[in-house]
Amino acid sequence: MTAEAEKPNIITSSLDFIVNWGRTNSLWPFPYGTACCAIEFMSTEVGRYDLSRIGSEYVRFTPRQSDVLLVAGTITYKQAPILKRIYEQMAEPRWVIAMGACACSGGFYDCYCTVPGIDHIIPVDVYIGGCPSRPEAFFDAMFDLQKKIKDESYMKQRAERVKEQLEMIKAKTAEAKANAKEFAQEKVVEIKDFVKAKEQNLVKKAQFWKE
């Protein structure tokens, strides 16, 4: 008995903690690099700075497999629909980092073709300044994002989701019931009419034969 107790193989924890722990330490970025900030991101990713220390070494080039949309560079109006579509294609939970002055505010491009900050198109979680941002700043942003993720509650969100789904189901059921009732009423009226017509027919026939 004592020997078994010395080798525990069960831990108890809250689900929120476990989920957040998992999400925090495996943030897979989707690099949407359009300008020099993307070069800085490359340097963050490899060798000297090594983003894999915080579990983000997998850069996925498909929105379906990534958690963090990293917008590094100038976004023009011609590109804006593409960025929006990529954001929509990402699976939840998803976060967005705006890297560099151009992605945050349009930078020094004050012209007809540049979007003044990507927050006009998609929600942003963390902004990084700089032109371009240094890798240290990028790490800082990742830590900020990790803190933010740790504050999230999976269970609360789930409860809300379930509540929404329940309400939706209730509404649908009520609608279906109302429809069925209406349909039944219509049927009843139809049958009544049919019976009435039959009766009248019979009466007419009887009269005819009497005559």
Added chain:
Amino acid sequence: MKTAEEIFTALEEMFGAKRETLDKWGVTAIVSAGYLRNVVQFLKDTADVELDMLVDIAGIDYLTYPNHEGPRFAVSYSFKSIANPGLRFRLKVLVSEDSLKVPTLCGLYANANWYEREVYDQFGIVFEGHPDLRRLLNHVEFVGHPLRKDYPAQKRQWLSTNDYLLPALEKRLEDLGYRVVQRSKEVGTNDNEFLEGSIKE
């Protein structure tokens, strides 16, 4: 190799070209739009000139230019010679706002196609005889010509879709002898359906 001065005298004699005084290197001639193709043909084919490289086509809007008289727009063509190294020449065609028309150079230089599309896109100058005069840099939904001086620089235009390039690509491939065997379900051939926007109900 002829010098720029000799080319100038030849152009003045044959086509009535004028010198552009604004050019500090003195290699710019102003020609009328009607003679443009002939002038370019002459510069390209004549021995000792042989301007066989079209370097750039640029649109110019003189609306806010100080002390400017004459038509509002101009199109500037830069040429360079590979046969005679060091020989450069420039032509300028003045375009009035009433008739924004210039003959195309597409038959003479292959790269004129996209240069002219760019000038059309940014200035709205129409190149007559161009095989495919569409916008090059700006979006299909874009309204106006942004490099004109009267286009408000702070004006923002929100665009709802990305360019649908697939039909053009398929057509190009089919012209080369390929054919479409299979098309993904998500990919339709209808442009308008694609133009409805990124969010589909």
